[in-house]
Amino acid sequence: MTDHKRPRPTESELEILQILWANGPSSVRFVNEQLNQKREVGYTTTLKLMQIMADKGLASRNTDNRSHIYEANAEEGETRKRLLDEFVDATFQGSAMKLVVQALGGGQASREELDEIKALIRKLESGEK
Amino acid sequence: MTDHKRPRPTESELEILQILWANGPSSVRFVNEQLNQKREVGYTTTLKLMQIMADKGLASRNTDNRSHIYEANAEEGETRKRLLDEFVDATFQGSAMKLVVQALGGGQASREELDEIKALIRKLESGEK
DNA sequence: TTGCTATTACGAAATATTTCGTATATCCTT
DNA sequence: AAGGATATACGAAATATTTCGTAATAGCAA
Numbered sequence: 025m026t027d028h029k030r031p032r033p034t035e036s037e038l039e040i041l042q043i044l045w046a047n048g049p050s051s052v053r054f055v056n057e058q059l060n061q062k063r064e065v066g067y068t069t070t071l072k073l074m075q076i077m078a079d080k081g082l083a084s085r086n087t088d089n090r091s092h093i094y095e096a097n098a099e100e101g102e103t104r105k106r107l108l109d110e111f112v113d114a115t116f117q118g119s120a121m122k123l124v125v126q127a128l129g130g131g132q133a134s135r136e137e138l139d140e141i142k143a144l145i146r147k148l149e150s151g152e153k
Numbered sequence: 154m155t156d157h158k159r160p161r162p163t164e165s166e167l168e169i170l171q172i173l174w175a176n177g178p179s180s181v182r183f184v185n186e187q188l189n190q191k192r193e194v195g196y197t198t199t200l201k202l203m204q205i206m207a208d209k210g211l212a213s214r215n216t217d218n219r220s221h222i223y224e225a226n227a228e229e230g231e232t233r234k235r236l237l238d239e240f241v242d243a244t245f246q247g248s249a250m251k252l253v254v255q256a257l258g259g260g261q262a263s264r265e266e267l268d269e270i271k272a273l274i275r276k277l278e279s280g281e282k
Numbered sequence: 283t284t285g286c287t288a289t290t291a292c293g294a295a296a297t298a299t300t301t302c303g304t305a306t307a308t309c310c311t312t
Numbered sequence: 313a314a315g316g317a318t319a320t321a322c323g324a325a326a327t328a329t330t331t332c333g334t335a336a337t338a339g340c341a342a
Contacts, residue, residue, distance in 0.1 A: 072331075091290090
């Protein structure tokens with residue numbers, strides 16, 4: 025089950041997907057509360073967005089109870105990979121390398137993270153084609 | 154001179170910035186031709202976008218000649234960094250590490266690129282705080 | 283039951299972005 | 313000077329996205 029056909033999530037939809045990925049199936053109220061920790065959003069705004077997401081297939085919902093429970097349909101890793109690919113194309117002309125350099129160079133990565141990346145590179149190199 | 158105050162470029166504006174960064178100051182016609190190698194866009198559409206970019210301060214233009222020459226104002230590295238930061242926040246919850254892993258894991262990086270990254274990491278580690 | 287609260291449904295306004303038609307000006311060729 | 317090609321200016325339509333008001337419905341408490 026890939027993300028084929030599913031449209032790219034908009035910025036707001038992505039915010040909601042993050043919440044659903046992090047917390048599992050959730051009610052609109054819960055998602056709205058989480059959103060409001062970052063910025064002010066009206067309840068019906070969140071509701072509408074989530075309904076649209078269900079329409080688009082980005083999420084599915086259980087309507088058995090009065091309070092509907094929404095669940096991300098778009099799989100986390102798949103979706104992130106796809107968005108990353110598009111972002112690399114749009115912003116770094118398709119060069120993942122340039123992006124990684126920029127990401128690492130920003131001083132964002134801690135020593136532990138650098139170690140992890142080194143380990144990852146070793147793994148990639150050993151299983152090289 | 155940072156990008157302070159300058160609004161984030163839209164997707165289309167970013168496409169144009171890429172062309173200006175890659176080719177230096179350019180005419181609308183040239184930019185439009187480059188765009189059309191990827192997708193069909195009308196000339197006046199490109200023109201309008203570039204005029205908007207000038208309004209927003211993303212680009213500046215020389216109007217001495219009949220054919221105006223546009224130049225990116227937003228600096229390449231700065232802009233990419235900023236977009237990357239926002240993207241990391243939005244898509245990887247602020248974890249540059251997760252993003253790098255995803256980018257490297259995609260099998261996108263060649264051996265040479267991996268070597269470059271290793272070198273970069275060594276450099277980062279030596280100048281560690 | 284009656285009223286209060288929480289929920290979804292629906293549609294439309296508000297905003298942002300993209301696209302292009304048309305008018306007008308300028309340059310170039312003859 | 314006239315005509316054609318090419319440029320910019322301008323505004324508005326088309327599209328995409330976000331936001332919310334209002335109404336209808338269901339649950340709950342008194």
